[in-house]
Amino acid sequence: MVFSISNIIFTYMIKSNFKILALMSGTSLDGIDIIYVSFSFNESWSFEIHNSETITYTAEWKSILTNLVNKSMKQLKSIDLNYSEFLASTISNFVVDHNIQDIDFIASHGHTALHQPELGLTYQIGNHQILADLLNQKVICDFRVQDVKLGGQGAPLVPIGDQLLFGSYHYCLNLGGFANISFEKNKERIAFDICPVNIVLNHYVSQLDLEYDDKGQLASNGTVNEDLVDQLNALHFYQEKPPKSLGLEWVDLHIFPLIDAFKLTIEDVLRSYVEHVAIQISKITSHEKHTVLVTGGGVYNDFLMRRIAYFSKSKIVIPNNQIVEYKEALIFGLLGVLKYRNEINCLKSVTGAKRDHSSGKILVPKIEN
Known part of the structure; x- marks a missing residue:
């Protein structure tokens, strides 16, 4: 993209190569799917998954996640914080185990606690600011909320x-x-x-x-x-x-x-x-x-x-x-990339939202003095 201002030419290049961690936890509670993946754009998108793993939930976490719909909002917020810390620990172990050095950001779906779009409600736990702080990495997450606010179903996003x-x-x-x-x-x-x-x-x-x-x-x-x-x-x-x-x-x-x-x-x-x-x-x-x-x-x-x-x-x-196993994590990684580039990652034809949009929030680690 080229801009000309008073005879000065500036060239603005949108980043087109990414190395990211992407993770997904689905309603079947198989575990946390996590991948380290490269995305490249050259007229079309391509990808390469370098490392992949499914982290099985402990019996305690499986019990908690099974009963989220019966929790009060106060309880959910507490679980949200604990789950975000758990995700941070899981991601850290994955990075160490696979000796990963180069990460542009982390794209996380979190785990769906509540999904009642007809009431304007969707809540994914694991998208807390502490996730970015503990990992000292930029995190792009919470992809459903904006769509529901725009009158959409907030799903499916894949x-x-x-x-x-x-x-x-x-x-x-x-x-x-x-x-x-x-x-x-x-x-x-x-x-x-x-x-x-x-x-x-x-x-x-x-x-x-x-x-x-x-x-x-x-x-x-x-x-x-x-x-x-x-x-x-x-x-x-x-x-x-x-x-x-x-x-x-x-x-x-x-x-x-x-x-x-x-x-x-x-x-x-x-x-x-x-x-x-x-x-x-x-x-x-x-x-x-x-x-x-x-x-x-x-x-x-x-x-x-x-x-x-x-x-x-x-x-x-x-x-x-x-x-077969990591396609959803892969695509939530792509959603993160599109959000990073401020490009459409949520289609109104799919969700029923008022417009196509770039959904998700970007968490930047807080710098402590």
Whole structure:
């Protein structure tokens, strides 16, 4: 970019190469996904993930994070501070373990405590100023709040990354705590949450003292309860048009009571719910000549993937494990880069906000005298 003022020419170069740490904690509570990644811009964005790791939550933190929606705002603020300190410690260990020397900034999603955009409310813990202070690094975070203030859903935020990094696929589907999807429609990026996935499946296998249904083996041994599947498919959310998003509060209110009323075995619950998920996803991925890039922990549920492939007409594509596991952290890193460059990282066509905007806040470490 070139400016000319009174015969003096100034050239302003927007930074186009970044080395950053990016981290993400999802509703399925698998742990903290953290990566060290390079981004470069030369007509289009490219990336290289140098190091990646998932830090499993302790039983104590998992218990705390599972019950955030039942906490008072005073309790949440205390947890927010403690969680930010925990993130700082986790990041410091990652940097030491991988001998990382060069960091432009840290991009952090934090962890969603409350998400009720219809009430103008979203709250991610782990975005406290102390995070930047303890790490002595610039932190770009809290990507949802501004969008909700602009009348948007504050979610999903990944689609801008789908568009810029994975635009060669017709659909980008993520199977995490919730299934969300993004794609181009009428020259705009459209995205929304499809249905809950691991947040429900893991809830029921936890009753067997398991963290997850390994490869979907338990579900594959169950029997479909057609009445339950029909009632799940009839929930009003599935008739709503985008933009729309889901949170744990909605699951607690609509999914768990409905399933529990049937008093089924865990295997039958899992089998029926997998069928429900596959049906809902297939309603979107229904074009025979289209490709679907699938990522997220749900990819490792072989039975779920077989049922999705059975119902869907589109070609299912599973990338390498690093993209499967860390795509969301990667894209929140890109959101941080776009915020740094003051470029759009949140699309109104996706969230329903009043306008496209550059979302997130920048925390600069305080300098102590």
